[in-house]
Amino acid sequence: MTTIISAPEGARGAYEQNGVVQLRGLLSSSEVAEIREVFTAQVEADHTWAHDDHVGADDVLNRYPRFVHPHRRLDTEVGRIARRLMLDQRIFDVVEQLIGPALAAQSMFYFKPPAARGQALHQDNAFLQAHPETCLAAWIAVDDCDAENGALKVVPGSHRIQILCLEPADSDLSFTREQVPVPEDVEVHQTRMRAGDVLFFHGSLVHGSLPNTSTDRFRRSLIFHYVPQASREIAAFYDPLLTRDGDEVSLAAAAAGGSCGEGWVSGPH
Numbered sequence: 001m002t003t004i005i006s007a008p009e010g011a012r013g014a015y016e017q018n019g020v021v022q023l024r025g026l027l028s029s030s031e032v033a034e035i036r037e038v039f040t041a042q043v044e045a046d047h048t049w050a051h052d053d054h055v056g057a058d059d060v061l062n063r064y065p066r067f068v069h070p071h072r073r074l075d076t077e078v079g080r081i082a083r084r085l086m087l088d089q090r091i092f093d094v095v096e097q098l099i100g101p102a103l104a105a106q107s108m109f110y111f112k113p114p115a116a117r118g119q120a121l122h123q124d125n126a127f128l129q130a131h132p133e134t135c136l137a138a139w140i141a142v143d144d145c146d147a148e149n150g151a152l153k154v155v156p157g158s159h160r161i162q163i164l165c166l167e168p169a170d171s172d173l174s175f176t177r178e179q180v181p182v183p184e185d186v187e188v189h190q191t192r193m194r195a196g197d198v199l200f201f202h203g204s205l206v207h208g209s210l211p212n213t214s215t216d217r218f219r220r221s222l223i224f225h226y227v228p229q230a231s232r233e234i235a236a237f238y239d240p241l242l243t244r245d246g247d248e249v250s251l252a253a254a255a256a257g258g259s260c261g262e263g264w265v266s267g268p269h
């Protein structure tokens with residue numbers, strides 16, 4: 001299960017047990033309304049710098065592609081918001097409660113409009129390659145989300161297993177092409193979140209999402225990844241990282257790979 005808590009103090013125990021913890025209402029409704037409006041205005045006006053997931057011309061994700069590393073686009077309002085929130089004290093305090101002194105590695109924004117495909121089950125540290133420790137995600141719900149509009153699914157406890165080898169994903173369900181296999185007997189938990197909730201989860205936790213089957217409900221999310229300051233390397237795509245004061249820091253470049261590394265590309269996931 002995913003423990004839902006409303007005060008950050010209880011986060012550590014739930015995180016250690018399940019690898020995932022949901023904090024209720026970390027951002028206010030006016031903050032998420034601003035995020036929603038500014039990011040949607042940006043993608044509808046200009047998404048030439050969004051990430052190219054090579055979806056077809058008639059795929060709704062072609063009009064609403066995800067932004068990767070928007071915090072580096074300080075010439076845009078979305079960039080300034082992403083950077084401010086990536087270093088926001090409320091989020092960073094929880095991150096450091098869970099993994100100790102940390103560095104911010106990545107920002108992303110997903111629009112996931114009605115009919116958009118989801119993202120097949122995966123583990124984030126297969127992409128970040130942060131070693132010797134792993135990464136932590138802070139997944140901010142920008143809309144209320146549930147099974148209908150493709151909220152995240154998580155496998156509680158899977159943070160204790162090794163990075164798994166990839167297999168082909170179902171391209172009717174996922175815009176990404178590979179997935180980790182999930183044993184029959186584990187629970188795949190469907191999250192339900194309110195806008196402003198933040199889901200914190202471990203870099204080895206198996207997670208992903210199914211398509212947005214609603215007719216009129218976007219499922220927008222702003223996502224950050226952090227690594228412990230004790231990390232010695234990370235995939236070059238994530239360098240430079242930021243301290244909580246906003247200073248840039250470099251880590252050595254991890255060679256993509258590992259025992260299942262052949263299919264891995266050093267880039268966003």
Ligand SMILES: O=C(O)CCC(=O)C(=O)O
Pocket residue numbers: 110118119124137139151152207208209221223269
């Ligand atoms: O938001 C989603 O559907 C998937 C996001 C995700 O898996 C991630 O941020 O690693």
